[in-house]
Amino acid sequence: MNGLLEGLQWLVDPANWSGVDGVPARVWEHVQLSLISLAIATLIAVPLGLWIGHTRRGQFWTVQLANLGRSIPSLAILSIAFLLVVKLAPANHQELAFGFLPTIVALTLLGIPVILINTYVGVQQVDPDSVEAARGMGMSGGQVLWRLEVPLAMPLIMTGLRLAAVQIVATAGLAALIAGGGLGRYIVDGFALRENDRIVAGAILIAVLSLLTDAVFSLLAKATAPRLTSSGRASAPARIDVARGEVTPPT
Amino acid sequence: MISLEHVEKRYPGTTSSAVGDLTLEVDEGETVALVGPSGCGKTTTLKMINRLIEPTGGRIVLDGTNVLDQDPVQLRRGIGYVIQHTGLLPHRTIRQNIATVPHLVGWDDSRVDGRIDELLEIFDLDRELLGRYPAELSGGQRQRVGVARALAVDPPVMLMDEPFAAVDPIVRGRLQDQFLEIQERLGKTIVFVTHDVDEAIKLSDRMAILNIGGVLEQFAPPEAVLREPANDFVREFVGAERGLKRLALIEVGDIEVEDGPIVAPSATADEARRTIEAGGFGWVSVVDGGELLGWVDHDALEGCATAGEATARPFSAYVTARDSLRQALDSIVTSRTAVAVVVTEGQHYRGILTLERISKEIVA
């Protein structure tokens, strides 16, 4: 418990809130890294996922990709991104390999599988009868997609974005390992300088930021969810609890 | 055998009861149907008998003991229970499914095997189904296995909830016929729920017509319900064409059949012509020592010396003693001869049924 207190004490010390290594600066770096990566991942994965879900092609490989994404450690992705940039960057621009660029690459790669699979499943699980009826009414493929499938797929798409965002925020902390910025700096520097309070403070900040990200995206998801009942509340069907022999009437 | 006394089921937080105050008695060996519209509490009532739903008031006495005094698990092991979608355990073979309750109550393997042999015979199930899983059987096969499973320990009472609703009409008709045969053989006390009033009419000894809230509108044999519906609700629920439905319940063998105009092949053509005139139908049956050869009219007898020389035309349809009066009526309405010809299983002539004779059964 001592350690946590130290961390909190570090956080309330106003000296740590100013300057290039201050809390606001580092938080902003962290958010920047995360947002940019999330945005790029979304721009790549969402259209692709929509296409796969709508046309039902390439589903097998998508699932394999998602499984693969789950099994490659984020540390590995970061390292490989670093390695790639080192090898590919021109000789007089080696500094590109540190910090920003490989981190963005790694975080983007991290986010793509989650967003892709959730988007694809979201579109694919739209009731095929509704889709068929829409086509029968004369909607073009694009109209079916935008007016029917996307709105109904929003909850799962938002789930994908939320999960990716949290994962990206969490992993952005590793950027510090390759001389990058962000909240991971506190942990890595704290380790090097043997300043435990700094380490714990960094950990607290990352944890809080992750939880906030989750909360923000949950709210966004609620805001974009399609309305399926006139009362606005999700309805529950009748339930039979056979074990207790009670039937709950539907709400 | 089963006595429901002022049984009530009220759910907390609702203003009206699912079942208000139901009193009903089922005799041993009887098949009782619970029918009614949605919300009448028929399924609730059924499930209170084996306490899958707990009554909030009243008593249910099964074979002398109040079910509320018994341990529900033990109670259920002694009652057969069949539901609409069978609920066969998908991860167990058919043999294992049927053996479920026997094993629960401690039968040894040889006794179980013996019982399974009996059940295969009663339900006309192929032995090779035993090793299969439910997913590999047809709908009709699954339903039969479901009922066989319910009777595995030979319980005296069986509860069935829409047992034949999940199959197509042709299979359903067959299953219903098999049910009647098996019930005649086994004589169980059966309570079954159905929303199909015609099924209730066909299968039950007595039917209980329930209104919303478990109100018992009429509890009587199907024939009585059709003849004298207790009120407008029952009348409407039973549906139109009550007369025809009642005819479906009476077998040809239950009523007296007229002889009708007949001659032997050895009779002279003149005799045959006289019999035609006397009969008033315009034709006469030619019967040779009990065997029916067909019918002849004046045209057929033209230029013949005996009835036997005339070309006898076959009747378009025949009915037997086991057929219903409704089928006889159908035969009358669709044949040129305007009667239903009654024969035995071996095509031996019994007599005829006319429209007048049949309506006498229905008109009070």
Add this chain to the structure above:
Amino acid sequence: MTALDVLTRVSAQADTEPLIRWIWITDHVDEIVSRGLQHVYLTVVAVVIGFLIAFPAAVLASRHRWAVSPITSISGVLYTIPAFAFIFLLLPITGLSLTTVAIPLIAYTLLILFRNTLSGLDSVDPDVKEAALGMGLSRRQLLWRVEVPLATPVIVAGLRIATVSSIALITIAALIGRGGFGQFILDGLDTFFWTPLIVGVVLSVALAFLADILLLGLQRLMTPWAKAAGVRAVAT
């Protein structure tokens, strides 16, 4: 000399380093094996303990639905705290030990295993449950003879996800020297020495792949009645 100069000089060296020096591998076989054992040990601990907590919790929640929301929320929060941060939060308390790694891993597998187990139990056909109760199975018999066997595919799918995710997550613990194969990745990164980095990546992915296949085989063994195509796990 500016920081940039240092970096540039160091990275010039990095650029010329070959991807694999096979000598390194043969020299470090012992360490590879011991790191592998550490990795496997941590994975087993995380999944087994996670399951020992999650399974009863899911059984409880399937019977008493009021428990679903609080349990999901708590495990959800634990799941969202990045392992990276979680480890360092625990550092002052549990020090540089395997426990510091194990606790965040368990927190992570808890949610996955709870949700999948609950989902599996919920997915059992209600008709089958009703018929089983109607036949006279007690609630305990219903759980063990009907619900759990039928929920097995989904439960094992959850175990697969939890296992594969744990294997990946353990690498982060390299930061406190207990990262299994991840240690090699970190070493390579720190020293611009690519061989251990690649070895670490390949071995951790291979381990995850192997675990997944083994558990899939286990699932097939346990469900002889499932001829139908794959079971989809709950997306976490």
